[in-house]
Amino acid sequence: MDREKTIVKTSVIGIVANVFLASFKAVIGILANSIAITMDAVNNLSDVLSSVITIIGTKLAAKAPDKKHPLGHGRIEYLTAMIIAVIILYAGFAALIECAKKVIHPKTPSYAAIQLIIIAVAVLVKIILGTYVKKTGEKVKSDSLAASGKDALFDAIISSATLVAALIFMLTGLSLESYLGIIISVMIIKSGFEILGDTFSELLGKRIDSEMSRQVKDLVCTFPEVKGAYDLVLHNYGPDRLVGSLHVEVPADMTVKELDKLQRSITEKVLIETGVILTGVSVYAINDGDEESMAIEKKVREVAAKYPEVLEIHGFSFDRSEKRYLFDVIVDYDNKNRKEIYDKIIAELNEAYPQYQACATLDVDMSD
Numbered sequence: 001m002d003r004e005k006t007i008v009k010t011s012v013i014g015i016v017a018n019v020f021l022a023s024f025k026a027v028i029g030i031l032a033n034s035i036a037i038t039m040d041a042v043n044n045l046s047d048v049l050s051s052v053i054t055i056i057g058t059k060l061a062a063k064a065p066d067k068k069h070p071l072g073h074g075r076i077e078y079l080t081a082m083i084i085a086v087i088i089l090y091a092g093f094a095a096l097i098e099c100a101k102k103v104i105h106p107k108t109p110s111y112a113a114i115q116l117i118i119i120a121v122a123v124l125v126k127i128i129l130g131t132y133v134k135k136t137g138e139k140v141k142s143d144s145l146a147a148s149g150k151d152a153l154f155d156a157i158i159s160s161a162t163l164v165a166a167l168i169f170m171l172t173g174l175s176l177e178s179y180l181g182i183i184i185s186v187m188i189i190k191s192g193f194e195i196l197g198d199t200f201s202e203l204l205g206k207r208i209d210s211e212m213s214r215q216v217k218d219l220v221c222t223f224p225e226v227k228g229a230y231d232l233v234l235h236n237y238g239p240d241r242l243v244g245s246l247h248v249e250v251p252a253d254m255t256v257k258e259l260d261k262l263q264r265s266i267t268e269k270v271l272i273e274t275g276v277i278l279t280g281v282s283v284y285a286i287n288d289g290d291e292e293s294m295a296i297e298k299k300v301r302e303v304a305a306k307y308p309e310v311l312e313i314h315g316f317s318f319d320r321s322e323k324r325y326l327f328d329v330i331v332d333y334d335n336k337n338r339k340e341i342y343d344k345i346i347a348e349l350n351e352a353y354p355q356y357q358a359c360a361t362l363d364v365d366m367s368d
Contacts (some may be wrong), residue, residue: 003140003240007058010136011051014148017129018047021122025159028118046091047151050084054144057083061238074238078202081143085196088151092188099181106175119163126156141240143202147195154191158184208234213367216246216276220266225250225258227286230314230328232367234276245280247315252285259283284315293318296325296353303348309335310345311365324357330365338362 022044029038057080065072134149136142161184165177217229227249234244248266250259263281270276287293297316304310309332316327329345331338342362349358 003142004058004062006136006140007142007145008055010133010145011054011058011148014051014129014133014152015048017125018044018051018152021125022048024118025122042091042094044155046087047148047155050087050144050148050151053080053083053087054142054148056080057144058142071237071243072241074241075203075236077142077144077238078199081147081199082196084144084147084151085192085199088147088195089189089192092185092192095188096182096185099178099185102178103182106178116163116166119159119166123156123159123163126152126159130154130156143195143199150191150195154184154188157187202236206236208232208367210367212242212274212276215274216270217367219270219273220246220248222269223262223266225254225262226266227251228284228314230284230312231282231363234367240275241277242275243277243279245278245282247282247284249284249286249314252287285317287316287318290318292320293325296356297327299352300325300327300349300358303345303352304329307331307341307345309338309341312363315361323355324359325353326359326361328361328363330363333365 022041025041025044026038029041057077061072061074061076061080063073130149130152132149133152134146137144137146137149161180162177165175165180169175169177212234213232216232216234220226220229230247230249232244232246234242236242248262250262254262266281267278270278287297296318300316301313304313310329311332312328312330314328314330316325318325329342331341335341339362342360346358346360
């Protein structure tokens, strides 16, 4: 079953389950005069809306590329995840306000055994449904589906707390549901902000997944001509569409024809095995064995090794005619003095080889 059908099928299952749960809880909440159960029913209806939005977003995201959007419409799924996050936040704040009102003006609830049994069944259903939807969303890389699943699991927590509050009231006469409702509302709001933050991160350009990065680089390095793969940049145009480029180190004596064949082979293999579209494969010519060049490269690596913040040195090239040597240096983003470390490396190298100019690029730590 393809990705779109899986998402739609899972969402429809969620809609059916939540409609039934909302109906039962609404009736029980009204009969028991329980604000917690009634708000729980409303939250189930918000889940129905989330599932509908997920289906609509998936259908729109699956539209074929066109002239205005040549890389497809996949990012629509991130927008639907944002909408779902807003719905979760609305439900959380609405529940918080209602629970706060009940704390100020409390009403005595009344519960029956059959009502508690139904709530217990609803908890079980929500745990099963939430786990299924969340895992499916993660499997097919659907943020909106995963968000719906996470919301369903929070519903299970809400219902569990309501059940506990009801049992405490029946045994002791102490009504805690409004206070528990406030705590749960805060948890829902926190979840909404987390989902919203994750979606914003995707739209802003999140760091490449480590597993995907290593998989692409390992595949590229299976070609005997490739001695190293660096600077992998991937742009996310939807959960199933990654487009980017990278650099490879190759022997300096390769012809343009050989490089062309290698580049085509790399892009084809990466696309077939990972689905990643490489629009550009740039090259670094490997040190050709000149003794002076090798000595300078060794010195560059020795100097860089003094700084734990330096993650990598690559792309070394020695140009005697221009009296300079070039390389890229990657300094960890966690270090706030990246430029300072870069300047120290350049200064030490210029002192060691005053006859040549050290030309280094402070490279971006784009991927693992």
